[in-house]
Amino acid sequence: MMSSINDNTITTTQQLSLGYVNLYKHMLSYASSMALKSAVELGIPDIIFNKGKAQTISLHELVSALQIPPSRTNFLRRVMRVLVHSGIFTNEKGYNDDKEEEEVYGLTPSSKLLLTNGNNSEVPSVGPFVLSVLEPVTVTAFHLIGNWLKNEDSPATPFHLANDDGLGLYEYWGKNTDGFGDRLNEGMESDSGTLKFVLKNFKSTFEGITTLVDVGGNTGTMCKMLIEAFPHLKCSVFDLPYVVEANSHNNTENLKFIEGDMFQTIPEADAILFKVCVYFDLI
Ligand SMILES: C[S@@+](CC[C@H](N)C(=O)[O-])C[C@H]1O[C@@H](n2cnc3c(N)ncnc32)[C@H](O)[C@@H]1O
Numbered sequence: 001m002m003s004s005i006n007d008n009t010i011t012t013t014q015q016l017s018l019g020y021v022n023l024y025k026h027m028l029s030y031a032s033s034m035a036l037k038s039a040v041e042l043g044i045p046d047i048i049f050n051k052g053k054a055q056t057i058s059l060h061e062l063v064s065a066l067q068i069p070p071s072r073t074n075f076l077r078r079v080m081r082v083l084v085h086s087g088i089f090t091n092e093k094g095y096n097d098d099k100e101e102e103e104v105y106g107l108t109p110s111s112k113l114l115l116t117n118g119n120n121s122e123v124p125s126v127g128p129f130v131l132s133v134l135e136p137v138t139v140t141a142f143h144l145i146g147n148w149l150k151n152e153d154s155p156a157t158p159f160h161l162a163n164d165d166g167l168g169l170y171e172y173w174g175k176n177t178d179g180f181g182d183r184l185n186e187g188m189e190s191d192s193g194t195l196k197f198v199l200k201n202f203k204s205t206f207e208g209i210t211t212l213v214d215v216g217g218n219t220g221t222m223c224k225m226l227i228e229a230f231p232h233l234k235c236s237v238f239d240l241p242y243v244v245e246a247n248s249h250n251n252t253e254n255l256k257f258i259e260g261d262m263f264q265t266i267p268e269a270d271a272i273l274f275k276v277c278v279y280f281d282l283i
Contacts, residue, residue: 031082032082032083032085032086033134034134035079035082035083035086035088036083036086036088036130037130037131037134038079039079039083039088039089039111039114040114040127040130040131041131042066043116044062044066044089044111045107045111045112045114045115045116045119046115046116046117046119047062047065047066048089048105048106048107048111049107049115049119050119054094054095054104055106055107056094056104056105056106057104057105057106058094058096058097058102058103058104058105059073059076059077059080059102059103059105060073060096061096061097062076062080062105063076080105084105087108087110088108088110088111089105089106089107089108089111090105090106090107090108091103091104091105091106092104092106094106113125113126113194114126114127114130122196122197122200123193123194123196123197124190124193124196125190125193126190126191126193126194127190128183128186128187128189128190129187129188129190129191130187131183131187132183132184132186132187132188133187133279135180135183135184137159137162137163137172137180138159138162138169138280138283140162140163141157141158141159141161141162141169141283142158142282142283143162144158144161144162145158145282145283147161148161155168156168157169157283158283159172159283162283163177165177169280169283170240170242174240174242174243174246185218185219188218188219188221188276189218189219189221191275191276192221192222192225192275193221195222195225195226196225199225199226199229203229206226206229206230206233206271208270209230209233209270209271210232210233210234210270211233211234211235211236211268211269211270211271212226212233212234212235212236212269212270212271212272212273213235213236213237213238213258213266213267213268213269213271213272213273214235214236214237214238214273214275215238215239215262215266215272215273215274215277216238216239216262216274216275216276216277217236217237217238217239217273217275218237218239218243218247219237219243219247219250220235220237220247220250220255220257222273222275223235223236223237223255224255227254227255231254233254234254234256235254235255235256236255236256236257236258236267236269237255237256237257237258238258238259238260238262238266238267239257239258239259239260240259240261241259243257243259244257244258244259245259262277
Protein backbone atom coordinates (compact mmCIF):
# COMPACT_ATOMS: atom_id res chain seq x y z
CA MET A 1 0.00 0.00 0.00
CA MET A 2 1.30 3.44 -0.91
CA SER A 3 1.42 6.37 1.50
CA SER A 4 -1.67 8.57 1.51
CA ILE A 5 -2.02 11.50 -0.84
CA ASN A 6 -3.70 13.49 1.90
CA ASP A 7 -3.95 12.93 5.62
CA ASN A 8 -7.48 11.56 5.66
CA THR A 9 -7.62 9.24 2.70
CA ILE A 10 -5.50 6.21 2.04
CA THR A 11 -5.23 5.86 -1.73
CA THR A 12 -3.74 2.60 -2.91
CA THR A 13 -1.45 2.30 -5.90
CA GLN A 14 -4.16 0.28 -7.62
CA GLN A 15 -6.73 3.03 -7.04
CA LEU A 16 -4.31 5.64 -8.37
CA SER A 17 -3.61 3.51 -11.43
CA LEU A 18 -7.32 3.15 -12.12
CA GLY A 19 -7.75 6.88 -11.55
CA TYR A 20 -5.00 7.55 -14.08
CA VAL A 21 -6.65 5.30 -16.66
CA ASN A 22 -9.96 7.04 -15.98
CA LEU A 23 -8.33 10.44 -16.58
CA TYR A 24 -6.93 9.20 -19.90
CA LYS A 25 -10.33 7.90 -20.92
CA HIS A 26 -12.08 11.21 -20.31
CA MET A 27 -9.25 13.41 -21.53
CA LEU A 28 -9.16 11.64 -24.88
CA SER A 29 -12.81 10.75 -25.41
CA TYR A 30 -13.16 13.67 -27.84
CA ALA A 31 -10.97 11.61 -30.21
CA SER A 32 -13.86 9.13 -30.60
CA SER A 33 -16.34 11.97 -31.20
CA MET A 34 -14.13 13.43 -33.90
CA ALA A 35 -13.38 10.06 -35.50
CA LEU A 36 -17.13 9.45 -35.60
CA LYS A 37 -17.65 12.85 -37.23
CA SER A 38 -15.11 12.01 -39.93
CA ALA A 39 -16.77 8.63 -40.58
CA VAL A 40 -20.10 10.41 -41.16
CA GLU A 41 -18.50 13.09 -43.36
CA LEU A 42 -16.71 10.44 -45.44
CA GLY A 43 -19.80 8.24 -45.70
CA ILE A 44 -17.90 5.15 -44.52
CA PRO A 45 -21.03 3.26 -43.32
CA ASP A 46 -22.60 3.47 -46.80
CA ILE A 47 -19.35 2.40 -48.45
CA ILE A 48 -19.26 -0.74 -46.29
CA PHE A 49 -22.97 -1.40 -46.87
CA ASN A 50 -22.55 -1.10 -50.63
CA LYS A 51 -19.86 -3.78 -50.67
CA GLY A 52 -22.65 -6.27 -51.26
CA LYS A 53 -23.53 -9.40 -49.35
CA ALA A 54 -20.47 -9.59 -47.11
CA GLN A 55 -20.75 -5.92 -46.11
CA THR A 56 -17.11 -5.82 -45.09
CA ILE A 57 -14.19 -3.89 -46.51
CA SER A 58 -10.42 -4.11 -46.17
CA LEU A 59 -8.35 -1.04 -45.35
CA HIS A 60 -6.92 -0.77 -48.87
CA GLU A 61 -10.33 -1.14 -50.46
CA LEU A 62 -11.59 1.60 -48.17
CA VAL A 63 -8.72 3.90 -49.19
CA SER A 64 -9.59 3.28 -52.81
CA ALA A 65 -13.37 3.75 -52.30
CA LEU A 66 -12.76 7.02 -50.45
CA GLN A 67 -10.35 8.14 -53.18
CA ILE A 68 -7.91 9.40 -50.59
CA PRO A 69 -4.14 9.50 -51.19
CA PRO A 70 -2.49 6.12 -50.42
CA SER A 71 -0.02 8.06 -48.24
CA ARG A 72 -2.91 8.54 -45.79
CA THR A 73 -3.53 4.79 -45.42
CA ASN A 74 -1.92 4.44 -42.01
CA PHE A 75 -3.75 7.46 -40.70
CA LEU A 76 -7.08 6.03 -41.86
CA ARG A 77 -6.13 2.76 -40.12
CA ARG A 78 -5.76 4.69 -36.85
CA VAL A 79 -9.10 6.46 -37.29
CA MET A 80 -10.76 3.09 -37.99
CA ARG A 81 -9.05 1.58 -34.94
CA VAL A 82 -10.61 4.25 -32.73
CA LEU A 83 -13.99 3.61 -34.34
CA VAL A 84 -13.70 -0.16 -33.87
CA HIS A 85 -12.76 0.41 -30.23
CA SER A 86 -15.81 2.71 -29.89
CA GLY A 87 -18.18 0.06 -31.28
CA ILE A 88 -18.93 1.92 -34.51
CA PHE A 89 -17.37 -0.72 -36.79
CA THR A 90 -16.26 -4.33 -36.39
CA ASN A 91 -12.81 -5.56 -37.34
CA GLU A 92 -12.12 -9.23 -37.92
CA LYS A 93 -10.39 -11.63 -40.27
CA GLY A 94 -12.21 -11.81 -43.57
CA TYR A 95 -11.62 -11.72 -47.30
CA ASN A 96 -10.91 -8.81 -49.61
CA ASP A 97 -12.19 -8.55 -53.21
CA ASP A 98 -9.24 -10.68 -54.40
CA LYS A 99 -10.35 -13.46 -52.02
CA GLU A 100 -7.21 -13.00 -49.93
CA GLU A 101 -7.52 -13.31 -46.18
CA GLU A 102 -7.25 -9.86 -44.64
CA GLU A 103 -8.58 -7.83 -41.72
CA VAL A 104 -11.89 -6.31 -42.76
CA TYR A 105 -14.23 -3.72 -41.28
CA GLY A 106 -17.95 -4.31 -40.93
CA LEU A 107 -21.04 -2.53 -39.65
CA THR A 108 -22.40 -2.57 -36.10
CA PRO A 109 -25.89 -1.49 -34.99
CA SER A 110 -24.44 2.00 -34.39
CA SER A 111 -23.07 2.42 -37.91
CA LYS A 112 -26.27 0.94 -39.40
CA LEU A 113 -28.00 4.00 -37.91
CA LEU A 114 -25.73 6.15 -40.10
CA LEU A 115 -26.70 4.56 -43.42
CA THR A 116 -28.23 7.01 -45.88
CA ASN A 117 -30.26 7.00 -49.10
CA GLY A 118 -32.62 4.26 -48.02
CA ASN A 119 -29.76 1.84 -47.30
CA ASN A 120 -31.45 1.29 -43.95
CA SER A 121 -35.19 0.84 -44.33
CA GLU A 122 -35.71 0.76 -40.57
CA VAL A 123 -34.73 4.33 -39.70
CA PRO A 124 -33.40 7.41 -41.49
CA SER A 125 -29.72 8.22 -40.90
CA VAL A 126 -28.86 9.97 -37.65
CA GLY A 127 -25.66 11.25 -39.34
CA PRO A 128 -26.95 14.85 -39.52
CA PHE A 129 -27.58 14.68 -35.77
CA VAL A 130 -23.98 13.58 -35.13
CA LEU A 131 -22.69 16.50 -37.21
CA SER A 132 -25.04 19.02 -35.60
CA VAL A 133 -24.00 18.08 -32.06
CA LEU A 134 -20.33 18.44 -33.07
CA GLU A 135 -20.66 21.84 -34.79
CA PRO A 136 -17.40 23.77 -34.15
CA VAL A 137 -19.12 26.72 -32.44
CA THR A 138 -20.88 24.34 -30.02
CA VAL A 139 -17.65 22.49 -29.25
CA THR A 140 -15.92 25.85 -28.72
CA ALA A 141 -18.52 26.75 -26.09
CA PHE A 142 -17.60 23.58 -24.17
CA HIS A 143 -13.95 24.70 -24.21
CA LEU A 144 -14.97 27.92 -22.50
CA ILE A 145 -16.96 26.52 -19.54
CA GLY A 146 -14.11 26.81 -17.00
CA ASN A 147 -13.20 30.42 -17.78
CA TRP A 148 -16.81 31.44 -18.11
CA LEU A 149 -17.68 30.04 -14.66
CA LYS A 150 -14.96 32.12 -13.00
CA ASN A 151 -16.05 35.46 -14.41
CA GLU A 152 -19.14 37.00 -12.85
CA ASP A 153 -19.28 39.65 -15.60
CA SER A 154 -19.32 37.12 -18.42
CA PRO A 155 -22.50 36.84 -20.50
CA ALA A 156 -25.31 34.45 -19.64
CA THR A 157 -23.79 31.30 -21.15
CA PRO A 158 -20.44 30.00 -22.52
CA PHE A 159 -22.07 29.86 -25.95
CA HIS A 160 -22.36 33.68 -25.90
CA LEU A 161 -18.55 33.80 -25.76
CA ALA A 162 -18.10 31.18 -28.47
CA ASN A 163 -19.57 33.15 -31.38
CA ASP A 164 -18.66 36.54 -32.86
CA ASP A 165 -22.23 37.83 -32.54
CA GLY A 166 -22.23 37.27 -28.74
CA LEU A 167 -25.54 35.37 -28.97
CA GLY A 168 -26.96 32.55 -26.87
CA LEU A 169 -27.38 29.13 -28.51
CA TYR A 170 -31.05 29.51 -29.41
CA GLU A 171 -30.68 33.14 -30.61
CA TYR A 172 -27.75 32.01 -32.80
CA TRP A 173 -29.79 29.03 -33.98
CA GLY A 174 -32.69 31.35 -34.87
CA LYS A 175 -30.41 33.81 -36.66
CA ASN A 176 -29.17 30.92 -38.81
CA THR A 177 -25.65 32.35 -39.14
CA ASP A 178 -23.82 30.42 -41.89
CA GLY A 179 -26.68 27.92 -42.00
CA PHE A 180 -26.09 26.82 -38.38
CA GLY A 181 -29.84 26.82 -37.61
CA ASP A 182 -30.71 24.82 -40.74
CA ARG A 183 -28.07 22.21 -39.91
CA LEU A 184 -29.27 21.96 -36.30
CA ASN A 185 -32.90 21.58 -37.44
CA GLU A 186 -31.86 18.88 -39.90
CA GLY A 187 -29.86 17.18 -37.15
CA MET A 188 -32.77 17.20 -34.70
CA GLU A 189 -35.18 15.94 -37.37
CA SER A 190 -32.84 13.10 -38.26
CA ASP A 191 -32.63 12.07 -34.61
CA SER A 192 -36.43 12.11 -34.42
CA GLY A 193 -36.48 9.45 -37.15
CA THR A 194 -35.51 6.93 -34.47
CA LEU A 195 -39.13 7.21 -33.27
CA LYS A 196 -39.86 4.92 -36.21
CA PHE A 197 -38.41 1.90 -34.48
CA VAL A 198 -39.88 2.94 -31.13
CA LEU A 199 -43.31 2.94 -32.80
CA LYS A 200 -42.62 -0.37 -34.47
CA ASN A 201 -41.61 -2.15 -31.28
CA PHE A 202 -43.20 -0.19 -28.43
CA LYS A 203 -46.34 1.27 -29.98
CA SER A 204 -48.43 0.23 -26.98
CA THR A 205 -46.51 2.77 -24.84
CA PHE A 206 -48.54 5.53 -26.46
CA GLU A 207 -51.91 3.80 -26.33
CA GLY A 208 -54.58 5.53 -24.24
CA ILE A 209 -52.99 8.96 -24.68
CA THR A 210 -55.23 11.54 -26.30
CA THR A 211 -53.15 14.71 -25.82
CA LEU A 212 -49.38 15.20 -25.89
CA VAL A 213 -47.04 18.19 -25.55
CA ASP A 214 -43.59 18.00 -27.08
CA VAL A 215 -41.59 20.45 -24.99
CA GLY A 216 -38.88 22.06 -27.13
CA GLY A 217 -40.38 20.15 -30.05
CA ASN A 218 -38.70 22.41 -32.63
CA THR A 219 -40.08 21.77 -36.16
CA GLY A 220 -42.59 19.21 -34.86
CA THR A 221 -41.15 16.07 -36.48
CA MET A 222 -41.92 13.86 -33.48
CA CYS A 223 -45.51 15.12 -33.26
CA LYS A 224 -46.09 14.65 -36.98
CA MET A 225 -44.89 11.03 -36.78
CA LEU A 226 -47.00 10.38 -33.69
CA ILE A 227 -50.12 11.82 -35.33
CA GLU A 228 -49.51 9.63 -38.36
CA ALA A 229 -49.38 6.57 -36.09
CA PHE A 230 -52.29 7.71 -33.86
CA PRO A 231 -54.64 9.86 -35.97
CA HIS A 232 -56.84 10.69 -32.96
CA LEU A 233 -53.89 12.24 -31.03
CA LYS A 234 -53.89 16.00 -30.40
CA CYS A 235 -50.30 17.23 -30.21
CA SER A 236 -48.77 20.56 -29.24
CA VAL A 237 -45.22 21.65 -29.97
CA PHE A 238 -44.23 23.97 -27.13
CA ASP A 239 -41.20 26.07 -28.04
CA LEU A 240 -39.59 29.50 -28.06
CA PRO A 241 -41.44 32.31 -29.91
CA TYR A 242 -39.11 32.42 -32.93
CA VAL A 243 -39.47 28.66 -33.45
CA VAL A 244 -43.25 28.86 -33.23
CA GLU A 245 -43.31 31.81 -35.63
CA ALA A 246 -41.23 29.87 -38.17
CA ASN A 247 -43.41 26.75 -37.93
CA SER A 248 -46.98 27.83 -37.15
CA HIS A 249 -47.93 27.63 -40.83
CA ASN A 250 -47.85 23.87 -40.15
CA ASN A 251 -50.69 24.11 -37.60
CA THR A 252 -53.44 21.60 -38.30
CA GLU A 253 -56.52 20.27 -36.51
CA ASN A 254 -54.28 17.87 -34.54
CA LEU A 255 -51.02 19.81 -34.37
CA LYS A 256 -50.60 23.20 -32.73
CA PHE A 257 -47.41 25.21 -32.22
CA ILE A 258 -47.56 27.05 -28.88
CA GLU A 259 -44.97 29.57 -27.76
CA GLY A 260 -43.65 29.82 -24.22
CA ASP A 261 -40.81 29.16 -21.84
CA MET A 262 -40.57 25.67 -20.37
CA PHE A 263 -38.91 27.09 -17.26
CA GLN A 264 -42.08 29.10 -16.51
CA THR A 265 -44.94 26.76 -17.37
CA ILE A 266 -45.80 23.83 -19.60
CA PRO A 267 -49.28 23.27 -21.09
CA GLU A 268 -51.25 20.39 -19.61
CA ALA A 269 -51.57 17.12 -21.51
CA ASP A 270 -51.87 13.37 -20.93
CA ALA A 271 -48.22 13.00 -21.89
CA ILE A 272 -45.24 15.33 -21.97
CA LEU A 273 -42.32 14.61 -24.26
CA PHE A 274 -38.79 15.95 -23.74
CA LYS A 275 -36.15 15.04 -26.29
CA VAL A 276 -32.62 16.46 -26.41
CA CYS A 277 -33.63 19.47 -24.33
CA VAL A 278 -31.12 19.12 -21.54
CA TYR A 279 -27.80 18.32 -23.26
CA PHE A 280 -27.40 21.84 -24.67
CA ASP A 281 -28.14 23.37 -21.26
CA LEU A 282 -24.48 22.74 -20.30
CA ILE A 283 -23.50 25.57 -22.61
C1 LIG B 1 -31.86 20.66 -28.92
S1 LIG B 1 -33.41 21.13 -29.50
C2 LIG B 1 -34.34 19.65 -29.44
C3 LIG B 1 -35.47 19.64 -30.43
C4 LIG B 1 -36.37 18.41 -30.38
N1 LIG B 1 -36.84 18.14 -29.04
C5 LIG B 1 -35.63 17.22 -30.90
O1 LIG B 1 -35.11 16.43 -30.10
O2 LIG B 1 -35.56 17.05 -32.12
C6 LIG B 1 -34.03 22.03 -28.11
C7 LIG B 1 -35.33 22.72 -28.40
O3 LIG B 1 -35.76 23.34 -27.19
C8 LIG B 1 -36.24 24.64 -27.48
N2 LIG B 1 -36.11 25.46 -26.27
C9 LIG B 1 -34.98 25.96 -25.73
N3 LIG B 1 -35.24 26.64 -24.60
C10 LIG B 1 -36.58 26.56 -24.41
C11 LIG B 1 -37.46 27.08 -23.42
N4 LIG B 1 -36.99 27.80 -22.41
N5 LIG B 1 -38.78 26.81 -23.53
C12 LIG B 1 -39.25 26.09 -24.58
N6 LIG B 1 -38.46 25.56 -25.55
C13 LIG B 1 -37.14 25.81 -25.47
C14 LIG B 1 -35.36 25.10 -28.63
O4 LIG B 1 -35.90 26.17 -29.36
C15 LIG B 1 -35.23 23.82 -29.44
O5 LIG B 1 -36.27 23.69 -30.38
